[in-house]
Amino acid sequence: MDEKFEPKITAFVCNWCTYAGADLTGTSRIKYQSNVRVLRVPCTGRIDYMMVLKALHKGADGVIVSGCHPNDCHYTSGNYHARRRWMVFKKMMEVMGVDMRRITFSWVSAAEGARWAQLVNEVTDQVRALGPYAEFRQIIGAGIE
Amino acid sequence: MEAVNQRAKELLEKGEIKAVLGYAKGTGHVRRPHFARKAGQVDQLVLDAACLQNLAVYVTKHEVKKLGKVAVIALPATQRAILQLMAERQLRDGELVILAVDGEAVKELDSAAALEEHLALKAQGLDAKDKALLAELDAMSREQRWVYWQNELSRCMKCYACRNSCPMCYCGTCTMDCNRPQWVPVASHGIGNLEYHAVRTMHLAGRCVECGECGRACPVGIPVHLLTFAAEESIHEQFGQRAGAKAKLDYALSTFKTDDKESFIR
Amino acid sequence: MSRIGVFTCHCGENIGATVDCVKVAEMCKDIPGVVHSVEYKYMCSDPGQRQMQEAIKEHQLDGVVVAACSPRMHEPTFRRAAGDAGINPYMCEMANLREHCSWVHEKGDATTQKAADLIRVLVEKVKHNEPLHPIKVPVTRTAMVIGGGVGGIQVALDIANGGHKVVLVEKSPSIGGHMSQLSETFPTLDCSQCILTPRMVEAAQHPNITLMTYSEVEKVDGFIGNFKVTVRKKARKLDEKLCTGCGLCIQKCPNKKISDEFNEGLGTRTAIYVPFPQAVPNKPVIDLQNCTYYKTGKCKVCEKMCPTNAIRFDQEDELVTLDIGAIVLATGFKLMKTDAFPEYGYGKHKDIIDGMQFERLASASGPTSGVMKRPSDGKEPETVVFIACSGSRDRAKGVPYCSKICCMYTAKHAMLYKHKVHSGKAYVFYMDIRAAGKDYDEFVRRAIEEDEVKYIRGRVSKIYEEDGKLIVMGADTLMGGEPVVIKADMVVLATAVQSNDRSEELAQTLHVSYDSYGFFAEAHPKLRPVETNTAGIFLAGACQAPRDIPETVAQASGAAAKVVGLFSNDELTREPIVAVVNRQAAPVYSTCVGCFLCQGACPYQAIEQEEIKARSGEVIMTLARINPGLCQGCGTCVATCRTKAIDLQGFSNEQIYAELMTL
């Protein structure tokens, strides 16, 4: 394995909780590892599972999907719908043999700045330990003559 | 069968329907879907253990809708698919005559409510063979499953037989055909196949009536039905919902419970 | 090809100290489509904004990325500035270099690289941005207030005095609510009815207020500014126009033994009745469950007696549909019943009563005309025990929250009792005394110090009856948990405040959210306390959480101000971040297949049906349509739609896909 492997982490976060939470991490000057790239969407309900698959396709070694805690959704129930979708998506990915240690679902509220830093660090460390998602990379370009 | 054909003939003769959709003898021992458009053609219809296709795939096609009212000889899986199509507003009450066949018995139904009542009497479940296949898959390690599916899916050439044979894949413009943006690559290469089958499964999760038509249709023998079965079974386990059972839409992915299990969420 | 400008902000040292902004600006010049990339000390300052505006004009930019702080901070600022410079404001995006980068990472190449990456993502997004235009929605300037208690009355009066029409809907036959049942109010001990009834009359007589009593909301369609509300006017069995309120029918009604709701079951009423003498409107209503005519088909005494022939036995409920611009929920609360407590005898002892029953016993207009008599035998109670926190703050059997008003009214009750029975002994069992409010703590102190109410900090574990006495067994935790036994004549439970009956049903009808106890949820606990998450629906009073009268009234005026503010415009302007269903030329029309699976996923019921018709009028297809007035832009439908027929403006599939492709 490449000694200097630095994982690519893509995060999909909702505007009202996790994005705001990550803002608070900044305002609180809590440091975390810089591997993560955040994509802002209004609500976890907006997060299509294709986004997660595309992130992996484009070389992410780990993906974070995060939004408001249950009951806290800015849109009342977007996160509940998202949660169901993740439950089914997770099951599907498991059946297909995708390594679910690389996809992290979480709730981070607008007040949980420290938690965001901790989450990013944990995921980054975990994925760094797992190494590049070679298995997935192998199928990119496979089957083209 | 005679009773069904008799009734079908009657309906055709009286002009109440324009065609009967059933099964006929095909190449070799194969049975094929068949439209009898005249009373005289009804005798070509057969019904035996070799009749497998889910005929509900036809009832949403505009070519078929254009024929006028059609009677469908509906085995249980076809019945479930029609009910789900009704719940998804693709068919109206009275648009079809459903000649529901279960073993020897035949019932004539024409509404979602009647279908729901009729189907409620029957237990739905996978057959032993598919259960065993799912169990085998389940018993594999994660890595083995990955290798298994990559091996199977490497044969996929995106002929879309699985999609087109599925009664629930009635969308005029399939997501595979959407190219702004092209979420799923058109090419049937490694990632393209993985994404296609992941999306197909997700789109059928909560809507799959478990007829297995997709797996039967695959010309290269990929057991794609195991994917939708696994999704559907997991939905039934987790949420208690089943596709093709209710007249009123009860879609697991546009409903939720505030206490849905979330142990996997950090 | 796009012409995009990137403006990287140092934010003084905030970004500049960690991220090499000069290098970032230089790197951004290489992004295809970027024609202008500069950095500046403070982009949000006036010169910073001007610099951006000039660049937009000079370089004919069609999109802008400002790489600075969080978009949650300054997105409106820069969008406005971009708009003023002549491009569509929604062609401006922000890359969060401060909160998400410079403040959370150490100085170094990786951090600078990340800053450039963040910008690159947004540049690709902007390339796919579409000009958007704020959505204008017309406003019907009529408000509906649901609930005619003190909160609802206050809202109605404030809006009406602001010059707008109000429909006040009350489910019971009279407005007034719980406050009309109270004897005196804390902390002033002024007579509740004396201060409330003038307000009730004012509401009834206000030219801008339409009272709909004995009415309930059945259905709410539409959206902010444009609700269609269907109200069921329950049949009073009476022509209100003819009735003069003389009361003859009530006097003559032969069925007089009906438990009286207004007196909390401590008195009786007739089958045709007004809830209380000061009721507004002062028109009787026939109680169908108890009316002899409806039970046996014979009687009609009231009809015979009525001097104006106002009785209408054949009257039916009436459904009225109204155009409403804003709705205020003020549906109040209910008290937990005494039968909820096994240790206090499941409510079978007549002399264990709840706070509201005590109010009626103490009230001059109550069943005892304000004379202290215990319910079982009418004797004057010599010892009364008050138990605070009955069901409140009780995770095991009651509700976990504090009911907020009980500490105060228990003190009030004890005082009122002592004022009426000078020789009597009053004990209060309490957990904590929560008397935060103007003159509140002083009020409690007065009860303890001047009126000699004995406060015991502890819980009551058991009450049983013995020789006509209620034996109250408790503990005094300030005396080391020493057991306390009091032989009482009457026990008053300060039972928990709960959400009103059928509040969840009402919330579902109105599509507002509610908590697990059935209280309606505010849009933000601090910053938007009188709004719900459904635009155009507001909250006042105890339907949101336990509240006392001053808080309810204050919140009511707050909600009214929101409504009046809303009504101050001819049309509403809303952010165009809404979902849309695509439309295409015939014969495709749309990629929507009309499965309507999205409907269930929409938290706002914003997804409607639209029929595509041929010239002949024949319906070709039924498609989904998103009502832009209702849609809040969460995008849950977008992710649900299989055919990608729905997209979310501002966060479209094209935009997100483009962002992903840069990763």
Add this chain to the structure above:
Amino acid sequence: MANTYNLSHESLNSLFGALRKDGRRIMAPVEAGGRTELAEVETPAQVASDYLQTILSAKEVAFPKVERLLSYTIAPGQVDLKDTEPKAVPTVLFGVRPCEAKAFGALDAVFNWDYRDKFFNARIEQLAVIGLSCTKADEACFCTSVGGGPADATGSDILLTPKEGGYLAEVCTEKGAAILNLAPDLFKPGNGVDKAAITAKVEQAFDQPALTTKLPGIFESEVWTDQALRCIGCGACAFVCPTCVCFDIQEEADPKKGERLRCWDSCGFHLFTLHASGHNPREVQGARWRQRVYHKFSYYPERYDMLGCVGCGKCTRACPVDMNLKEHLIEAAGVKA
């Protein structure tokens, strides 16, 4: 130029060895999970022993389901375009059926009609076909109705016909002769075998010249719509077909790089002719089914003076709803032989 030889079963091992020694990849039908598929083999033992046909046709060795045409990278201010050189591995296709061998001619007609396709030709140049006559056929087969036969040598560089103890080997082309020359000792002189007696009997089912003549006149016939009522519009028939050549060009790109791919396509798809305006000249499945028939039996003869169908019957076998091409042709045109 056909010269006939005898090739014993045993000598196949040596032949395979010689081919591999010559740097050639051997592709042959193998048994895999109950299916017969084309795969690379090293020894004759790996070759399926008893098979009718593979599910997919052999066309993928010259016309793969996805192939890269070009790729590029985008650097600031410039695009670096890279032509793809076709990966043409010297290949021997062993044991394909005569129908499929013949089908390369139909592919060639398209790929070298007005434009010489670099990718196809590079692969074909490196390809040698060792055909194997059919000793059995099924109800889907109709090679004899389209000018072929179970022992037709067209398209094979060497055609093997099974016989007692081995094969009759007809060396038909120079490519075939080159193979012979790799191991000339293995090919024993021999002849005089009555191939017709050994190989499968495939009755001529219809009169193809009559069909081709009739088709232009029945374009508007309802029969196509009627037949296609059952068709579900998937691409199974086209993808298994040895002569279907339609492809789609796809570009997969991100801001940094991209590539252009050629992928199989099918005229049976609704999307195939869908215009950007939403108009679809082949609006109904009947029109698409008709196109498939006409392309093979009317347009191909017109343009290339050959048929676009070799009667292999793969489409019929692969079809999820049993669209039987032979049967439907006869029904539509009334051309039963």
